[in-house]
Structure formats: C-alpha cells, structure tokens
Amino acid sequence: MADLDRVLVLAGGMSPEHEVSVRSGRRVAESLRRLDIEVQVADVDATLLARLADDPPQVVFPVLHGASGEDGAIREILELSGVPYVGAVPSACRVAFAKPTAKALVARNGVAVPRGVTLPKAAFHDLGAPALLERIGGALGFPLFIKPDQGGSAFGATAVDSAEELSAALVGCFAYGDAALIEERVRGTEITVGVLDLGDGPFALPPVEIVPDGGVYDYAARYTAGRTEFFSPARLPADIVDAATSAALTAHEVLGLRDFSRADLIVDGQGDVRFLEVQVAPGMxxxxxxxxxxxxxDLDFAVVCRELAHQALLRG
Incomplete structure (x- = not known):
C-alpha cells in the first residue's frame, strides 16, 4: 500500500469566501501535520501550474469555497496536471454548485424541497421589476428567502418578510451573482448532515443542529465564535434523524459526489425534512x-483528513 508523505492543501482563492477557505485550509494542514505528514499550503495563483509541474505533490487537498473552488474549475486543472486530489470530480462539482439544478435533481429522487423560482438579473430589467416582484410575491407568498444561485457562506442571502423588503434583498443578491434563487422560507430547525466515504461507501455523520443567536444563520453567525449554538448530534427524534441522513445520502449519490459533502436541510413544524443545498467543499x-x-x-478529524488524502493517492 502506498505511503502518504506529501500533501498540498489549496486554500484561499478569489471568491468572497477567501478568508473562510484560508481558515479551513489551515485547520486541515495542521491536522495532517499532527500525523507527521509533510504539508504545504498554497493559494490559487499564477504559480500553481508551475508548482504542480516542477514539484508535484502526492495528493492535493482542495479546501476552496465558492467559485472555482467548488464549480469544478480547479479540479479540471488538477485532472489536466495528472495530480490525485480529494473530493468530487469536475462534472459533479458543476452540477452541485448550481443550486437550482442540484435542488431539481434531488427533488426528482424523492427528497422534499422548498417551492421557489430562479430568475436572472436581466429578467427584472427586461420585464419590469415592479410587475415581476408583484408576481413573485403573489405566487410564493411571504416569508421568502433570497440567495444567489451559486456560492456559499450566506453571501447575498437575505430573509424577506414582506413585499417591501423584496427589492432590496434582490439587489443584495445580485451583488454576488447574476441569478437569484427565490424560495419560500420554511420555518423550523436548521440542520446540516455531513456525508463521508473512507473507502467502504458513503455514510452519514450525525446531524448538527444550528441555533443562531439572531435567528438567521448569516456570515457572522457562521464564522464568529459564540454567535451560534450548535447541538451535535441534533436534538431530533430518531425517525427525523433517519429522514435527514437519508436525504443527505441521496443528494451525495444523485449528484455523483465523492469522498465527502455536506447537505443543508431544514425540519419544518410538521417534522418533514426539506433539502436546501449541498456543499462539495464544506467548511473546516x-x-x-x-x-x-x-x-x-467519534471520529478523529485528523485521521479523517489523512484517510481522505490516502484514498485519493490510491486512486491516482
């Protein structure tokens, strides 16, 4: 069996999620070093191709969030360079990164999702924003949740309680993308379910319950210590846990993901689980x-990172 000695962690990138990616990459690197693995950390810049050609690592561990990191582009580069890497292949990343597409595929396979529509910025210009806003409110009702059709870390995402708030929320959304996913806001318990595959097939990690102190799990609530209370495992009945883990596994498998992923879900007041989106490079x-x-x-995070890198080496 091949020995794992040298890993290159990619962290940073050019998306608004740069700082989160840096922090995630630092934690992965420190965890691997704790197991006596040589680790280098690099950003995605003009030196990357030369680095991969002149001093190729055994494995690349991409910890890049947002565009290029999760849309398949960097993984295409790694494929072209012939370097083994952790995580999903480019085609699966592209599908999962497009939230409306991923949502439709998961729904087609029996998982409940919120009602919603996806509209480009141009539609509001070409068809007239006031009339279109009125049509959206009439069809979906309120409250709503607005977010870019791509990206993560809650950038451009806004909860909307009334028609008067809708226009400003869309302006904020379009600052981070050219199309908006507009959904009914499902009130309930927010949870995430990680999926992990260490070589014997994917399995779901225990759900994590999210209770932000301001009621909305925005960027500050996600990445500021003390702003959100987490319950791990989530305080849910066994049947709801089973439904949530089943939904996460369905998303992972239907979207063709590999090694690990994270599904964001919500449990409504009737105990029904609804799929929101999936991350191919979850925060670390x-x-x-x-x-x-x-x-x-009851798994060791460092050992998990090592096993993910090792199985990527064996694939290569």
Missing amino acids: TETSTFPLGVDAA
Missing part, C-alpha cells in the same frame, strides 16, 4: 458543522 473551520459531525461520530 473551528465553527464549521462538518468537523462537528465528525466529532459527533
């Missing part, structure tokens, strides 16, 4: 939910 910071799920499963 001290306040991120994927590592909390690893801990709740």
